[in-house]
Amino acid sequence: MKIEIESREENKLLNRVEVHYRAVHSKEKTPSREETKKQIAANLQVPMELVVIDFQKSKFGKHFTEGYAKIYRTREEAIALEPDFLLIRNGLKSKEGDQNAKAGNVQG
Numbered sequence: 001m002k003i004e005i006e007s008r009e010e011n012k013l014l015n016r017v018e019v020h021y022r023a024v025h026s027k028e029k030t031p032s033r034e035e036t037k038k039q040i041a042a043n044l045q046v047p048m049e050l051v052v053i054d055f056q057k058s059k060f061g062k063h064f065t066e067g068y069a070k071i072y073r074t075r076e077e078a079i080a081l082e083p084d085f086l087l088i089r090n091g092l093k094s095k096e097g098d099q100n101a102k103a104g105n106v107q108g
Contacts, residue, residue: 001025003039006066014081017071019044023056026063031056033089036067046071052078052090 007020021040023031031039033053041048056067072078078092087093 001028001031001035001039003036003043005043015073015077016081017044019069019071021067021069023065023067024063025065030058030065034091036065036069037090040069040071044071049075049092050078052082052086052092054086 002024004022004024005019006022009018010016011018019040021036023036023039025031033056036053036056037048037051040053041051044051050072052070052072054068054070056065058065070078070082072081075092079087082090082092084093088095
């Protein structure tokens with residue numbers, strides 16, 4: 001898989017860099033969020049935990065995926081600004097129900 005950065009904008013108000021990208025994956029499956037985050041972090045030389053994938057979409061029969069990612073300066077800024085569902089998808093926050101299930105505190 002190869003990541004092509006299509007546009008890169010710095011959002012000074014929210015202290016982040018916003019990136020539109022295209023992941024070319026000919027003869028491979030659609031990349032996961034984790035694989036995409038690793039590639040974007042490597043390309044932009046930032047820690048992987050600061051990259052938040054907002055969305056990525058593939059079209060049937062095409063060998064690329066287009067997406068939108070945000071790169072924050074600190075993990076705390078990402079947690080403060082992003083909605084919970086995106087934090088959970090990107091591994092920056094865990095589901096509350098999962099913690100209770102692992103601890104054996106399931107009620108109901």
